[in-house]
Amino acid sequence: MKIYTDKDSSLSILDKSRIVVMGYGNQGRPQALNLRDSGLDVTVSARKGRSGWKKAVADGFAPVGIEEGARLADILLFLLPDELQGKIYKEKVSENLRKGAAISFAHGFSVAFGEIESAAVDLILVAPKGQGERLRKAYLEGSGLACLIAVANDESGKAEKRALAIASGLGCLRVGGFPTTFREEAVSDIFGEQAVLCGGVTGLIKAAYDLLLRRGFSPEVAYFECFEELKIIVDLFQQRGFAGMRDVISGTAAYGGLKYGEKLISGEMIEGMEELFDRIDSGEFARDWLEKASESPEELESLRRQERELSIERAGKVVRGLYDKDGAPKTREGT
Ligand code: NAP
Numbered sequence: 001m002k003i004y005t006d007k008d009s010s011l012s013i014l015d016k017s018r019i020v021v022m023g024y025g026n027q028g029r030p031q032a033l034n035l036r037d038s039g040l041d042v043t044v045s046a047r048k049g050r051s052g053w054k055k056a057v058a059d060g061f062a063p064v065g066i067e068e069g070a071r072l073a074d075i076l077l078f079l080l081p082d083e084l085q086g087k088i089y090k091e092k093v094s095e096n097l098r099k100g101a102a103i104s105f106a107h108g109f110s111v112a113f114g115e116i117e118s119a120a121v122d123l124i125l126v127a128p129k130g131q132g133e134r135l136r137k138a139y140l141e142g143s144g145l146a147c148l149i150a151v152a153n154d155e156s157g158k159a160e161k162r163a164l165a166i167a168s169g170l171g172c173l174r175v176g177g178f179p180t181t182f183r184e185e186a187v188s189d190i191f192g193e194q195a196v197l198c199g200g201v202t203g204l205i206k207a208a209y210d211l212l213l214r215r216g217f218s219p220e221v222a223y224f225e226c227f228e229e230l231k232i233i234v235d236l237f238q239q240r241g242f243a244g245m246r247d248v249i250s251g252t253a254a255y256g257g258l259k260y261g262e263k264l265i266s267g268e269m270i271e272g273m274e275e276l277f278d279r280i281d282s283g284e285f286a287r288d289w290l291e292k293a294s295e296s297p298e299e300l301e302s303l304r305r306q307e308r309e310l311s312i313e314r315a316g317k318v319v320r321g322l323y324d325k326d327g328a329p330k331t332r333e334g335t
């Protein structure tokens with residue numbers, strides 16, 4: 001696979017382009033700051049008087065409203081929440097876009113699932129693989145985050161060059177840009193969230209913790225073993241791969257994990273994963289989420305509330321309370 005770097009891109013293609021970053025949140029703020037620090041002409045577009053607008057002013061931008069942002073943009077970085085993008089695009093953005101403009105997304109969701117279709121402008125994807133805060137921190141340290149890059153519509157004939165230049169301005173091409181499609185990025189990103197990152201792993205931890213409590217173990221001990229040490233292991237396999245991680249853990253842990261632990265992932269669980277995939281791939285998940293986000297937001301609120309009330313969250317507070325925010329131990333009376 002071709003991996004793009006700064007050598008494949010030229011920022012000068014954006015010399016006369018006004019870049020409008022619409023939405024000044026998790027991704028919008030770091031992306032706007034990185035692009036400005038890369039010497040590009042960046043304007044922030046946000047809702048007047050709200051927190052994004054205020055932060056943009058504090059960071060030295062002179063923000064404009066949503067419609068105005070759409071009118072001014074040669075390249076519009078569309079960094080609003082996915083569940084609102086289709087509606088805001090139809091009501092406030094689409095009719096205001098300039099001919100020859102490009103919309104750049106950080107996630108393939110809206111285009112892949114048909115919320116946004118436009119034959120009149122470039123549709124490009126530059127999806128940094130990580131949270132906005134990390135994107136900014138890495139940029140300031142002279143590094144970057146890898147990103148995925150795609151083109152869904154090339155109206156100007158230079159959509160790919162524009163995508164590469166944005167990726168370069170964000171600092172991502174210091175590391176690497178991987179070609180993909182909107183659909184591949186959207187389906188795999190959501191599948192990864194559900195099957196592993198934000199569902200599979202959290203569900204596994206909760207189930208293992210609950211089992212230890214049922215067998216009479218204390219919440220704090222169960223928390224240490226099933227939750228607290230996860231980060232240590234993840235850091236190890238992120239740095240060294242799975243096999244490298246096994247090399248530096250005990251033989252007991254390596255043997256038990258490989259011979260018995262991984263057998264947990266059995267037929268029924270794989271079938272469940274296939275169902276997750278099919279629900280996402282068919283667009284059913286996107287339809288369900290968009291409907292819930294607009295018609296019954298209380299469902300997500302209730303799911304969040306139930307999680308906050310779990311025993312493992314209480315045990316976590318006790319354990320996390322042993323350290324200050326930088327991970328240093330708190331000195332406590334009597335110890
Ligand atoms: P976000 O922080 O949740 O929201 C961005 C901004 O949208 C907020 O600051 C909010 O500003 C504004 N907003 C909310 N409702 C609005 C409305 N009705 N009209 C106008 N503005 C509104 O979004 P995000 O997490 O950065 O996500 C943006 C894109 O980046 C998405 O496509 C997402 O998938 C992608 N992405 C996110 C991450 C991540 O780590 N979060 C990682 C990779 C890609 P105000 O309330 O202040 O107006």
Ligand code: MG
Binds near residue numbers: 190
């Ligand atoms: Mg995601």
